[in-house]
Amino acid sequence: MAAFLAALSLPCTAFAGPEEDRLAFVSFFQSRFPDILFDEFANGIYAIDADSRAQWLEIEEFPPYEFAIEHGQSLWQKPFSNGSAYADCFKQPLAEVRAAYPAFDAGRAEVVTLEVAINDCRVANDETPFAYDASELIDLTAYLGYTARGKKIDVQIPADEPGALAAYEYGKRFYYSKRGQLNFACADCHVTSVGMRVRADRLSASLGHPTHFPVYRSKLGGMISLQQRFFGCVRDVRARPFELQSTEYRNLEFFLAYMSNGLTINGPGARK
């Protein structure tokens, strides 16, 4: 346990590659919660908290994100004014689009998320890009998450791509760095304090965070992206939040998604 924390809190060492990190990460949560099956971590806090799980299962019977999926589907199917459509940019079968992101794009030397790829497709077809908090964009990702249900998260860090490793390392450092007036690292809450309570909120495991986004948040009465959640948690520790889809958050998403490799995509989700 001490060795695990040391390995993760140190910046890139010669021996600990992403796969060693991931295995240590997974085994930390598995030894913390020996009764929870690996795939259950895709359910966030509801994997851990039996009380709220019952409520959540009830909500899932009439999913509040259904409208977002339908809206996303109609947007996806509507051709651009030049006659082509999203499917002309995303060549893989529909069910495989979501799992192809986030990915390191060697040509651009940066991490490309699903949201960025959708906007790129629009720009390539002379359409204006969406704002990164636009409901159209989030609903498109809700549809793509839904069609990908059952597929696995499978983020690649190619050995011959030093940029990908650097992006990963950046995201990892971000996750373990203290920030803000409250002096919290993401890992302080979602690793070290997993399962504990901050006021009335129990803290979910990092493992599985990216599987179910976007989520419908009943508190907000609407859908939010994974990066909007990052934004909220950074603001809550009273740090200056970064822009949605900034390099910082893309690298953070890259790291976090890599940690969840092998988990089943189950988006969109419903959360408090």
Add this chain to the structure above:
Amino acid sequence: MHSTFANRPHYIRWATGKAPALAALLLLLASTAGAASDTRVAEGKSLATERSKGNCLACHMIEDGELPGNLGPPLLAMKVRFPSRSTLKEQICNATIRNRDSRMPPFCQHGILTEDEVELIIDYLYTL
């Protein structure tokens, strides 16, 4: 008690050359040593509870406090466990001195609470 005294140097100035008054004042201070006034305790309690201030309940169970978190240990029997006021003050003002990786915000260090506010909170904690 020391900080109360230090924070109010006008008492001393006022008392200079008035020996009987000074003696009376010292007696008064001696009799109240260790027992903070009710108003200080009440102020300390609200500073400890308010979400925009100490928000100690976010992480600590404190007697009748509502919706306490459990990231940190329960705050009870404080006088027995923290006989040294300065140790307690250091834990609140900058928890990272005792534990570099502390998940407790360094309240004075990061300007969340002033030292005076922490003194009030300590007066309250010592009633627990």
